[in-house]
Amino acid sequence: NILCCSCFLIDVVAGTESSSILQDSGFISANVGDAVTVHCFYEGHMDMHFSWYKQPLGDKLQLFSTVFKFDRNATFYHEFKDNPRFSVENGQEKNHLRISDMQLSDSATYYCGSSYGNKVEFGEGAILIVKGSGSRNMTVLQQPLSESVQPGDSVSLNCTIHTETCAGEHSVYWFRHGSGESHPGIIYSHGNRSDQCEKSNEAGSPTQSCVYNFPKRNLSLSDAGTYYCAVASCGEILFGNGSKLNIQ
Template identity: 65%
Template sequence: MSRLCLALVLIQALDTVDIGHPSRLLHAHLGDNVTLQCFYPDRNSYISWYKLTVGQKPQLVSTIYKYDGGATFPSEFKDNPRFTVQSGNGFFHLHISNTQPYDSATYVCGGIHVNVMEFKNGIILILKGSSKTVVQQPVSESVQPGDSVTLNCTIHTETCAGEHSVYWFRHGSGESPTGIIYTNGDRRDQCEKSPEAGSHTQSCVYNLPKRNLSLSDAGTYYCAVASCGEILFGNGTKLEIDRK
């Protein structure tokens, strides 16, 4: 079985990916060039990069067999010169040039050891500069344990057919993992079209109520909106839990 076929078999078996380690955030602007770093131990023979987009199945980006150093790409990335890799002894870095809105996603590298895929830290790529905007309120909030708070996410975008979903995830401090904590599903009923004649824009408002807060709820909460073929991220709301 070829390297690419083996990797495709693995990715087809993945409905979700449990990173198992904290994810880090990487902020960039549309059009920037970014490098996502992956370091792997000597026991891994095949190393792969995956793209995880909220609401979709994981996508295989590239795979390398460390003993010959040749990287392979599935068709959708093979024909895209914006995606390249750099490999060497113990590393397999992914380069994305001229970033586009649909590049916003979580990227995870993993290595195979004794037929088991071992995933490394994920990198959440957040891109700014789209004509569409996501506004989160409040910017920060300080509460006491046991209190309640409602986080707000408003998106201004054009109307379009298809799925329009919102996801919330928390980026904690230290070893707290980043992951999706809530999804609104397809909720276009929470959108209002612009009253201006001929306008194709709309504003959608989503709320995340948090009740009976504890110290473990502290962190920065981000909303991610899947709309019109793009994933849009808010700037985040920092929630601080003060000790009594």
């Protein structure tokens, strides 16, 4: 007996110049309760299926939705199914994702995708940052706000989280968004740790402060940009306002 196996080669194009996917990229900031539309356009007439993917910070890629080119309504998957907060505007070379009544759990990177035959393309991805209302009394502070240095110098970026209601481990991530770059990405992670946290010395105070430092040594011109600290804690992701590093 002869066993015949068929292998299909999938050609993946992700955020390259040859990709026909043009989507919102970089950082998109919103507040809890806001509505946000992440735009995605595609060029050409060959692509037939379109999709959205969500990648929470430090987690795996999740299939969000799919839609056939000539269908009016998209199909949503997993916890996004039958949720009126999510909708897709499809047609006329567009595949826009709309999220209403934003929640902290919506913070993630969103990728627009298209496929035809064995070719799959992805956009560069948009990092959606949802800022809380402060109901949990959690804040993230970054220092310095701006720093000017010369090539070869060293600098230490600081990220401090203050919380009154949640103790325990934190996962801390650093992003860099360079000048002229459309797609920021994770450049460093502190992992799960709580050894850099101290409780307030004030009697009866529930406040806990955690300090994380990100040292940069022997800086070059390519290190210039804005560095963002993101703290995943107690089911929330909190972002700092950024530290701008100027290298002259």
